[in-house]
Amino acid sequence: MDLEFTEQEQEFRREARAWLTANVPAERLPSMDTREGFEAHRAWERKLFDARWAVVSWPREYGGREAGLTEWLIFEEEYYRAGAPGRVSQNGIFLFAPTLFEFGTREQQDRYLPAMAAGEEIWVQGWSEPEAGSDLANVRSRAERDEERGGWRLSGQKIWSSRGTWGHRLFGLFRTDPQAQRHRGLTYFMVDLAAEGVTVRPIPQLDGEPGFAEVFLDDVFVPDADVLGGVDEGWKIMIATTGSERGLNLRSPGRFAAPANRLIELYKRDPRPAERDAVVRAWMDADAYRLFTFGTVTKLQAGGAIGADSSINKVFWSEMDVELHATALRLLGEAGELDDGDGGWLDGFLFALGGPIYAGTNEIQRNTIAERILGLPRAK
Amino acid sequence: MRLAYTEDQELFRDTVRDFLADRCTTADVRAAWAADTAISARWVELAKVGVTGIVVPEEHDGLGMGDEELAAVLVEAGRAALPEPLLESAVAAGLFAEFAPDAGWLAEIAAGRAAASVLLPGQRLAVEAAAADVLVIGLADGDLHVATPADCVLTAQRSVDRSRKLFTVDFTPTARTLVASDTQRALARAADRGALGAAAQLLGLTRRMLDTTVEYAKQRVQRGVPIGSHQSVQHHLANVLIKLEFARPVVLRAAYSLARDLPSAARDVSMAKIYAGEAADLAARNCLQVHGAIGYTEEHDLHLFMKRAWALGTAWGDAGVHRDRIAADLLGDAPAPPTPAF
């Protein structure tokens, strides 16, 4: 065992900290789910990109630093510690990009990765449909062959697309073979949301801002160049992407360590002994999550894979996040209900409540843990 | 950065696991329930594998290892519900090594010819105090004594886990028994080793209860399907696994910190005791529920592990004690007690 960081890693931390200290906006940006906030967040992404901090783990040619997993964790710790803005490009850089690196052609990578890293194109995740939530294989949106133009015509409907209201491009699954079994016959497409035939309807989330969108597609043409991986191969590619979402990529421990430390400060300012245990619990869980992640990184660096373990990860961080924010609101007492309250705790609470739902609901994750890790018989 | 045991450590652990699978069956644990002492012929065999001498220095015929290896082995002891006082002997050995290396006990413990027990400040109960060959007794004023059972008046107490032979100890310190003074720091560290060791055993107990219950849930049929295919049953067991998987790195880190005497060691150990205790507690409840009435009997083996888990959950500082210690450190609303008050 060795829980120290190397001199090189510590130097990386110092460099990140120095840049963030000098550059993180002093004022909290408006919510990224408002028009103004969306643009402000894109401008911030551009700034990160110009200083090569947008995608530290990517290859240099796409704007990264080729940083290893440990350095990435360090960067994330520093990022949230500095109180830097949430990442409006997260579904692109953390969820879609790993898939593009693994399954995309060189042309697709050159075309999409730099613009994604620079915040020029914000990507939207198009899995869910009205009849396909937990049962994603029930996707009904379809793609029909258009030989003449060398591509496909997409029709159907996607829903609950985060940042779909202002985003630029969507990745998602469409049925290319209506005869095939549920998981087969699906293909992974990249869709331009400005294309003819696309209609976007904003949907306000719990906080009142249009963070969701419903995306209607009516004969939208997508060229062959925007098929990711093979035709009818979409399911297995999608599985690789959702693995990133539940596992490490989307929720680095730094993201929870920062609010856990702020919670300690909140308690010290105005101690409410009845909440003492809950405060300690929130801090410990954030710390345990960090250790768990170290364990995962150790496994990955030794050549192992995450696999179904990402479900364990997902249930833990999502429930911890809700408890942490609920504790903060109780500490705030009467002020807890105020919309523009102290430190954005209410916003954080509302956002945290989505955690047990998105990235595969926690009920589904528990089924996965039981069946795939513990080996229990499949539920009927 | 590497949060995992080394290959050598894993090899040692696996050897112990195999040994215990063979030589510490549930029938053996039941035999310890029926006997006056849980210390059996197995103690010498454990010594041959190196287990009783893990923390005994090499010059006294031990392995000269530390908290990391001890914790790794105690996870296995927990998995098997090993009844011998392995942890107590190791805590005593650590104190011997520091304050009385030449008293002759270290080599005896390493060879399995002697078993030791401990009573640290604030602790009320000593495991195997009557059958142990030697008792290490730390007093709140920092005096450290080495005594034999004959120096004490021992009163047997009954644990929920009948393989834990508990005694209250009435001991009158004398100049003859005194081996060192001003040992508060070492006593606190010994208490932390005890809490870490209990946490490690709790991890093993959790794993055993879960594995046993997963097997049961695959076999047991109701309404024509295995009960393990019901979602409510699946979720009970998934929740145990989540608790276990998050307790594991926390215990590993505590062993790492304690082995290096890092400033955060006390807090890390307290966290380990809490996490492992919660995992074992949830495992006991959920595994009992999944077993139904058969789990509610002494005929089924599940209770051997549940009862050990309950016992170790309160021994070496219960969750409240350890939460207080962490709260004091994080929130600074009380001075951090160096020794957990048991």
Ligand SMILES: Cc1cc2nc3c(=O)[nH]c(=O)nc-3n(C[C@H](O)[C@H](O)[C@H](O)COP(=O)(O)OP(=O)(O)OC[C@H]3O[C@@H](n4cnc5c(N)ncnc54)[C@H](O)[C@@H]3O)c2cc1C
């Ligand atoms: C904040 C947020 C952001 C999101 N962003 C996106 C996005 O960007 N792109 C996107 O495509 N989607 C997004 N989603 C949608 C999300 O992926 C779905 O909500 C999720 O997959 C669940 O589907 P559903 O809402 O249709 O619920 P349902 O599938 O109808 O489930 C409803 C309830 O029934 C339970 N349930 C369903 N099936 C089972 C079963 N087999 N066993 C046990 N329980 C079951 C569920 O766990 C849940 O509690 C987002 C959701 C939220 C809350």
